[in-house]
Amino acid sequence: xxxxxxxxxxxxxxxxxxxxxxxxxxxxxxxxxxxxxxxxxxxxxxxxxxxxxxxxxxxxxxxxxxxxxxxxxxxxxxxxxxxxxxxxxxxxxxxxxxxxxxxxxxxxxxxxxxxxxxxxxxxxxxxxxxxxxxxxxxxxxxxxxxxxxxxxxxxxxxxxxxxxxxxxxxxxxxxxxxxxxxxxxxxxxxxxxxxxxxxxxxxxxxxxxxxxxxxxxxxxxxxxxxxxxxxxxxxxxxxxxxxxxxxxxxxxxxxxxxxxxxxxxxxxxxxxxxxxxxxxxxxxxxxxxxxxxxxxxxxxxxxxxxxxxxxxxxxxxxxx
Amino acid sequence: xxxxxxxxxxxxxxxxxxxxxxxxxxxxxxxxxxxxxxxxxxxxxxxxxxxxxxxxxxxxxxxxxxxxxxxxxxxxxxxxxxxxxxxxxxxxxxxxxxxxxxxxxxxxxxxxxxxxxxxxxxxxxxxxxxxxxxxxxxxxxxxxxxxxxxxxxxxxxxxxxxxxxxxxxxxxxxxxxxxxxxxxxxxxxxxxxxxxxxxxxxxxxxxxxxxxxxxxxxxxxxxxxxxxxxxxxxxxxxxxxxxxxxxxxxxxxxxxxxxxxxxxxxxxxxxxxxxxxxxxxxxxxxxxxxxxxxxxxxxxxxxxxxxxxxxxxxxxxxxxxxxxxxxxxxxxxxxxxxxxxxxxxxxxxxxxxxxxxxxxx
Numbered sequence: 001x002x003x004x005x006x007x008x009x010x011x012x013x014x015x016x017x018x019x020x021x022x023x024x025x026x027x028x029x030x031x032x033x034x035x036x037x038x039x040x041x042x043x044x045x046x047x048x049x050x051x052x053x054x055x056x057x058x059x060x061x062x063x064x065x066x067x068x069x070x071x072x073x074x075x076x077x078x079x080x081x082x083x084x085x086x087x088x089x090x091x092x093x094x095x096x097x098x099x100x101x102x103x104x105x106x107x108x109x110x111x112x113x114x115x116x117x118x119x120x121x122x123x124x125x126x127x128x129x130x131x132x133x134x135x136x137x138x139x140x141x142x143x144x145x146x147x148x149x150x151x152x153x154x155x156x157x158x159x160x161x162x163x164x165x166x167x168x169x170x171x172x173x174x175x176x177x178x179x180x181x182x183x184x185x186x187x188x189x190x191x192x193x194x195x196x197x198x199x200x201x202x203x204x205x206x207x208x209x210x211x212x213x214x215x216x217x218x219x220x221x222x223x224x225x226x227x228x229x230x231x232x233x234x235x236x237x238x239x240x241x242x243x244x245x246x247x248x249x250x251x252x253x254x255x256x257x258x259x260x261x262x263x264x265x266x267x268x269x270x271x272x273x274x275x276x277x278x279x280x281x282x283x284x285x286x287x288x289x290x291x292x293x294x295x296x297x298x299x300x301x302x303x304x305x306x307x308x309x310x311x312x313x314x315x316x317x318x319x320x
Numbered sequence: 321x322x323x324x325x326x327x328x329x330x331x332x333x334x335x336x337x338x339x340x341x342x343x344x345x346x347x348x349x350x351x352x353x354x355x356x357x358x359x360x361x362x363x364x365x366x367x368x369x370x371x372x373x374x375x376x377x378x379x380x381x382x383x384x385x386x387x388x389x390x391x392x393x394x395x396x397x398x399x400x401x402x403x404x405x406x407x408x409x410x411x412x413x414x415x416x417x418x419x420x421x422x423x424x425x426x427x428x429x430x431x432x433x434x435x436x437x438x439x440x441x442x443x444x445x446x447x448x449x450x451x452x453x454x455x456x457x458x459x460x461x462x463x464x465x466x467x468x469x470x471x472x473x474x475x476x477x478x479x480x481x482x483x484x485x486x487x488x489x490x491x492x493x494x495x496x497x498x499x500x501x502x503x504x505x506x507x508x509x510x511x512x513x514x515x516x517x518x519x520x521x522x523x524x525x526x527x528x529x530x531x532x533x534x535x536x537x538x539x540x541x542x543x544x545x546x547x548x549x550x551x552x553x554x555x556x557x558x559x560x561x562x563x564x565x566x567x568x569x570x571x572x573x574x575x576x577x578x579x580x581x582x583x584x585x586x587x588x589x590x591x592x593x594x595x596x597x598x599x600x601x602x603x604x605x606x607x608x609x610x611x612x613x614x615x616x617x618x619x620x621x622x623x624x625x626x627x628x629x630x631x632x633x634x635x636x637x638x639x640x641x642x643x644x645x646x647x648x649x650x651x652x653x654x655x656x657x658x659x660x661x662x663x664x665x666x667x668x669x670x671x672x673x674x675x676x677x678x679x680x681x
Contacts, residue, residue: 001657169436238324239321242321301541302328304364304367306364306368
């Protein structure tokens with residue numbers, strides 16, 4: 001897919017690789033972070049959220065992990081003819097609520113209605129803009145990463161993926177797993193305000209922790225060591241993964257960020273994350289290492305070692 | 321989490337690793353014949369805990385990997401019909417047939433749905449009375465009783481639009497074929513969930529006839545390490561036998577109720593295993609009593625036989641004669657996004673597991 005995107009769009013549009021969550025643009029003396037994303041989740045409503053909440057939080061988070069202060073969003077809707085107005089209202093209310101929580105304004109948008117079967121109920125595209133202070137410009141690219149830097153995440157893996165999986169397949173789990181969908185900008189701002197040594201950030205969406213770690217190893221050319229025991233996974237998510245043969249490291253999240261912090265500030269960063277409700281299960285999960293370059297190594301819970309490779313395709317449930 | 325944490329205890333596993341190192345006084349080749357073991361061994365980094373004298377081979381234990389491409393071609397033919405819904409286990413949809421896959425047919429508009437069990441497929445049939453619903457029955461003795469129970473349910477409830485296309489297989493004939501084919505093994509790590517259904521005694525012919533030890537084990541790292549230690553002990557003492565390590569789930573005689581359902585509904589047949597060819601009495605076909613649920617006889621389709629890609633080493637890999645690294649296509653042309661052979665498709669296939677969880681050494 002990456003190859004198709006590169007060949008079809010990136011090269012043609014004159015964009016520079018690697019692509020980051022937000023484009024960083026000069027606007028006079030200011031630096032602007034600008035991002036866009038489309039949301040096609042099925043089902044539209046799932047435990048802990050809906051497509052609208054995702055559309056606001058996802059775009060806010062793409063700006064926040066670039067180090068920017070999210071300010072304005074646009075929202076475009078492609079609506080299938082006959083889509084229930086009651087559901088559309090619920091989604092719009094949700095979007096307004098999340099925008100207020102995040103402190104952003106939805107300032108422009110578009111609506112198109114298409115014939116039945118020309119789209120799957122509802123698609124939403126949000127774009128977002130925010131101001132990026134110059135001293136945070138390096139965060140997207142990871143150019144200041146050094147050996148010994150620590151890797152932190154703000155909580156448990158895989159909750160969103162399991163919530164959507166359960167809703168999509170009518171799997172009536174005994175314990176309802178809620179999506180972790182949430183705007184992370186206030187928590188991230190609290191960290192950036194107190195610590196000037198954050199060297200990289202990414203949100204952990206599709207492809208999960210494994211996806212971002214591999215991206216990081218490729219960008220920096222370093223090795224990465226992760227301690228499986230330190231990666232938080234909620235028990236119900238663990239149970240679903242064990243039963244269906246999924247790996248939580250590869251599962252999507254919508255309220256999780258990965259940070260790389262200098263070794264001397266990592267504990268302070270951890271403490272600030274943990275003081276936020278969205279970061280109470282934060283953990284230091286690994287570090288940047290000089291060997292096994294371009295690879296992500298996992299110290300398994302059982303004391304073994306293995307490579308965490310790039311995610312490919314969707315995870316499919318085990319047969320037996 | 322009970323039954324997980326205590327079997328992933330690092331101290332316990334390090335102790336077992338130490339005992340293995342001290343006991344391993346020669347070269348050993350052990351083969352597992354279960355996709356779940358393939359995945360678990362690599363997921364927990366077991367090879368990195370073992371001395372180099374122990375070689376772990378992956379056999380034909382992944383039900384997707386041993387499914388012949390003409391089975392996929394038949395499903396593809398069925399999926400072209402507007403009156404048919406294919407309700408299938410997930411990882412079958414990515415297996416390449418001779419020209420395309422169910423995934424690509426689905427993208428082209430064919431009604432192919434992923435289900436978690438045969439019962440889900442039966443429910444699909446109930447909700448779509450104007451269509452025929454076909455459930456591809458793949459999997460070994462672990463899965464076949466579930467299909468059997470579903471067929472009985474369909475019979476009891478008078479469902480007449482539900483069909484099974486069976487590719488269910490049983491393991492012992494394939495293990496015997498492996499040995500006769502020349503695989504030089506010191507022991508088998510036997511499948512834990514298959515054995516939970518069948519009982520461990522189905523493997524007793526292997527040490528008796530072929531002097532090769534067998535240990536039935538579970539899927540946690542402590543289980544696998546313990547089984548390896550037990551196999552080393554059998555080899556060192558020159559006393560191959562059939563032992564159960566996975567005592568919390570497996571007995572000598574198995575799950576009698578599951579076996580009753582399986583034997584009520586299915587009977588053995590000769591069947592094609594990808595990489596092996598025809599293995600006598602290694603497959604399961606619906607008994608005549610349940611013949612009305614058999615897709616093959618009730619909705620016949622014709623597919624032509626095609627040759628597998630000559631460079632693909634899935635066959636030798638499944639027979640334990642080669643590893644994925646030996647295959648010229650591995651990682652280059654053949655990867656999880658673009659699988660050439662079935663071993664790359666399933667998360668429990670040798671090639672897919674090697675690709676994802678490559679040994680760090």
